[in-house]
Amino acid sequence: MKEIDTLFLVDDDDTYQFIVQRTLSSINLVKSIRIFSNGREAINFLESSIGDPNLIPDVILLDLTMPIMDGWQFLENYILLKPRLGKRVHIYVVSSSVDPSDVERAKNISEVSDYIVKPITKQKLISLLSSLS
Amino acid sequence: MPLPMLSKESDKLSLFKYLEGVFNDLEQQKIALDQSAIVAFTDTKGDITYVNDKFCEISQYAREELVGQNHRIINSGYHGKDFFTNLWRTIAQGKVWSGEIRNRAKDGSHYWVYTTIVPYLGANGKPYQYVSIRFDITKQKNQELELKQRTKQLEDFCFIVSHNLRAPLSNLLLLTSMIKESDSLEDQRTLIDKLAKPVHILNETFNELVESLQIRQDVDIKKEKLRFDECFQKTMESLNVDVIYPDITIEGNFDKAPEIHYPKKYLMSIMHNLLSNAIRYRSPKRNLKVELESYLKNGEVHMKVKDNGIGIDMAANEKKLFGLRKTFHDNHDAKGFGLFITKTQIETMGGSIYAESELEKGSTFFVQFHKNESYERN
Numbered sequence: 001m002k003e004i005d006t007l008f009l010v011d012d013d014d015t016y017q018f019i020v021q022r023t024l025s026s027i028n029l030v031k032s033i034r035i036f037s038n039g040r041e042a043i044n045f046l047e048s049s050i051g052d053p054n055l056i057p058d059v060i061l062l063d064l065t066m067p068i069m070d071g072w073q074f075l076e077n078y079i080l081l082k083p084r085l086g087k088r089v090h091i092y093v094v095s096s097s098v099d100p101s102d103v104e105r106a107k108n109i110s111e112v113s114d115y116i117v118k119p120i121t122k123q124k125l126i127s128l129l130s131s132l133s
Numbered sequence: 134m135p136l137p138m139l140s141k142e143s144d145k146l147s148l149f150k151y152l153e154g155v156f157n158d159l160e161q162q163k164i165a166l167d168q169s170a171i172v173a174f175t176d177t178k179g180d181i182t183y184v185n186d187k188f189c190e191i192s193q194y195a196r197e198e199l200v201g202q203n204h205r206i207i208n209s210g211y212h213g214k215d216f217f218t219n220l221w222r223t224i225a226q227g228k229v230w231s232g233e234i235r236n237r238a239k240d241g242s243h244y245w246v247y248t249t250i251v252p253y254l255g256a257n258g259k260p261y262q263y264v265s266i267r268f269d270i271t272k273q274k275n276q277e278l279e280l281k282q283r284t285k286q287l288e289d290f291c292f293i294v295s296h297n298l299r300a301p302l303s304n305l306l307l308l309t310s311m312i313k314e315s316d317s318l319e320d321q322r323t324l325i326d327k328l329a330k331p332v333h334i335l336n337e338t339f340n341e342l343v344e345s346l347q348i349r350q351d352v353d354i355k356k357e358k359l360r361f362d363e364c365f366q367k368t369m370e371s372l373n374v375d376v377i378y379p380d381i382t383i384e385g386n387f388d389k390a391p392e393i394h395y396p397k398k399y400l401m402s403i404m405h406n407l408l409s410n411a412i413r414y415r416s417p418k419r420n421l422k423v424e425l426e427s428y429l430k431n432g433e434v435h436m437k438v439k440d441n442g443i444g445i446d447m448a449a450n451e452k453k454l455f456g457l458r459k460t461f462h463d464n465h466d467a468k469g470f471g472l473f474i475t476k477t478q479i480e481t482m483g484g485s486i487y488a489e490s491e492l493e494k495g496s497t498f499f500v501q502f503h504k505n506e507s508y509e510r511n
Binding site: 013015016097099121122 | 291292295296297299300301302303304306307308310311327330331
């Protein structure tokens, strides 16, 4: 099984950040993980990393409800950046919202690979990541 | 009545009788219609040629002010351009149009009418005038809009339950399963420490949920005569502003409207939430200054709360400002509940709240406490 190089976690909940980080380090499917507390931080990083494919992630786990720049706004900005990234990025929306309009909206964005309702368990993470590698 | 033949002189008399009967019937039908419906005739350009008494009554215009004017005189600006394009296209083709229209009376108030427009067709098959027959549905429409608003509020509640409770709950689920799987005591300790925060969030979220649910049961909450300065003083004490935030200036000016008839619990809560909102979103670049002011506008008591805080990007957040789902700043403590509760309380009492804001300059919240009676027609 091939390892995934880089995973971005974009979520403002620090407890959840801790959980994902710890789970990922226990399953050895991802080499490095970067954490951003809102969409703006992640977009800024991506923008400054254009031209350096090593810094561009393979997978992004994206929350929807965040301060400053939420998941939807992140996706709008990401779509504009995408042509210049030079790499296929798999984006998974991981949210606490079960609102059907959120699910529908995410499914209509072709950049979003899937919509996952929290909690994202260890088993879910493993099956998700191994399907990519 | 069958049309009589006109072969004989005597038949002319029966024709006359017949026509008299027809006119009489028409007259009776007109009276019946005028008694029940709002009626207007317009020419093909939409200029009014006739209105009945009910039309004058509901629109508050005198007949002389209406006849000769274009029908646009009562347009409320509520419906889009497409709405009227479709209406005109339909009737210009000689077809009947019907639907619900919001109109504007002379005093600026709005009323809803269920409208049927029937074209009068000439010999060439083209309309030469239109009659509109309307019924006042303002009351039903307002109830419908209120019901929609209630449904929206209920939906919002489902979102808090699903989102704001699910987030800490799913953290707890994951952490507890990690504790179970861990075989190091020290590691378990670290994980147990992590439980405190989601438990705390869960508890606070739950308490706020209960508080906002209570508002809905408070329909018959007691109103009393309150002095703004007294409530302001108590709010300042409960926030402990002087002690906790010595650099903050909060001023109250209630000379223009010193008193209000309102539930005490709500006024205190509104002041408390608006002030703590201002404190929470103060700018690190300057000392916070908040000005509270009560005043009269259109004879109704209003209050505004102006701060010089970090401001809100209204273009991006206007619709979500009083909602449940979000906070607007990089502030992890803010759960964005306070303004929702405030809005719910104000709306329960028939009032409204809105905000004006500029990033890096500050925000002003405007509260109208009661329904503006002169604009209500129920």
